[in-house]
Structure formats: structure tokens, C-alpha cells
Amino acid sequence: MSFLTYLINGISLGSVYAIIALGYTMVYGIAKMLNFAHGDVIMVGGYAALTMMLSYGAHPLIAVLAAIVVCTLLGITIEAVAYRPLREAASPLAVLITAIGVSYLLQNVVLLIFGSSPKSFQSVVSVPDLKLAGGALNISGETIVTILSCIIIMTVLTLFINKTKAGQAMLAVSEDKGAAQLMGINVNGTIALTFAIGSGLAAIAGVLLCSAYPSLSPYTGSMPGIKAFVAAVFGGIGSIPGAMIGGALLGVIEILGKAYISSQLADAIVFAVLIIVLLVKPTGLLGKKIQEKV
DSSP states (O other): OHHHHHHHHHHHHHHHHHHHHHHHHHHHHHHOOOOTTHHHHHHHHHHHHHHHHHHSOOOHHHHHHHHHHHHHHHHHHHIIIIIGGGTTOSOTHHHHHHHHHHHHHHHHHHHHHHOSSOEEOOOOOOOOOEEEGGGTEEEOHHHHHHHHHHHHHHHHHHHHHHHSHHHHHHHHHHHOHHHHHHTTOOHHHHHHHHHHHHHHHHHHHHHHHHHHSOEEOTTTTHHHHHHHHHHHHHHOTTOHHHHHHHHHHHHHHHHHHHHHTOTTTHHHHHHHHHHHHHHHOTTOSSOOOOOOOO
């Protein structure tokens, strides 16, 4: 039963990584840029929900909705202020360096407001634990909600992109920004919408992560953000199903590595597996090879 418990916990953690990875994969797939401040948006979402619950006594559902609104607005602002002016920059390093700068800015602003000491996070999940096999297997409510949330989010997001006009505009912009603009698509608005959706998902991921691991600090989003980026690359960056598969596999590898090998080497094992996968399949598990025209 212990293996099954570790497996379920790994899928739960991987589901959080997958939700975060969706933000990375959408932004890269459509805007062709890496938003390394995405991990810190997770942290902002956690603080927004915690503030609503502690300072205003808000219901957990209201706190989650408030966190989504705050992170969505934050994502739109970051795109408009930090990334949009650099979109046509000669070197992609300009956007990358700016993203790192935005990351440190968010960390330090939260550090000034809330301090450096970790805060105890109140879980937003009220679903009772599920006991199976006569109580030998216990699945927490946070685990159930996290896995279900990941499946629902990925399904809705896939339908949104494939079935709606805004989703089709995203696909067009991802193929060719210039051609999409000539066809009357608002490229700036489409990219802003992509950042808004990705940041809103980051808020959900932040709340779920802090509910499962009830501690919150200005650096909470750093490592999960990096691991979610690894999950996006693992599954094939630009692929929504790839982000989910990559996140789930990453979570399972991490938890099993901690349980059976070493908790100190778990992160090293995760990155080692990524290197092996990329050596065998450089585009990731579901990524497609893109040929550039010269």
C-alpha cells in the first residue's frame, strides 16, 4: 500500500506542476517567450488568498477567486509593462533577463509587505479524506481536489483553444504573428489574454500547493516554478497534454525518489531524468520538431 500511496501523492504533486506548466507552455507556444516570473505569480496568488482569509474572514472559495483576479491582473500588467516593449528586441536574451528581473521584483515587494518569515497557510479544501482498503490507503481531500482540478482545467483549456474564436486566434498567433495581424487578429490582445489565463492558473496552483504543503514565504514559488518549467519541457513545451503528462511524471519521479532513494537527491534525480529524456527526444515527449525557414 505504501507504493500506491507514494504514487497517488506523486500524481497530486505532479498535477500542481502541470497546472503551473500550462502557463509556461501557453506563453511560449503563443508568444515564443519564457516567463520566468511565472513561479512568483504562484506565490502572489498564495498571499492574496491568505490575506483574504485572515484579514477579511473570506470564505475559502471567495479567497481563491480573489487570488485568481489578482494574479490575472498581475499577469496582464507584467506583459504590458515588461514584455511587450521587448517583443521585437533583436536578442531574446533581453526578454529572459527582464523576466528574471520581474521575478526578483515580485519577491522583494512581497518581502517588504509580509516579511521573510514563513506564514502558516489555511487549507481551502474542505473535502473529507477518502479511506480505502479498510483504512490502509488514505487519500487526502487536498489530493483528490488537486488531481480533479488538473483534469478539469486541462479539458476546459483544450476545448477553449480548439472550439472558441479567442482560442483559434491564439493558434493563429502562435503560427505567424504577422499573418494573424493581417487577418484582423489583435495580436497584443491575444498575447495579453494568454498571460491572463496562465497567471489565473498560477493562482489556482499556488492555492492548491499551499493547501497541500501549508507554508508560504516570498520564495515559495521559486522551486515549483522551475520544476513546472522542467515539466513543460519534459512533456514538450507548447503542448497542453504534454504539460499535464510531464507534470504528472515529474511529480511521481520526485516522490518515489524521496521515498526509495534519498530525499536530498530527489531534485537531482528529477533533473537527471529530464536530461536523459531530452538526449533521447530533444523536443520532449509530445513536442513537435519545428523547421525554421531561412
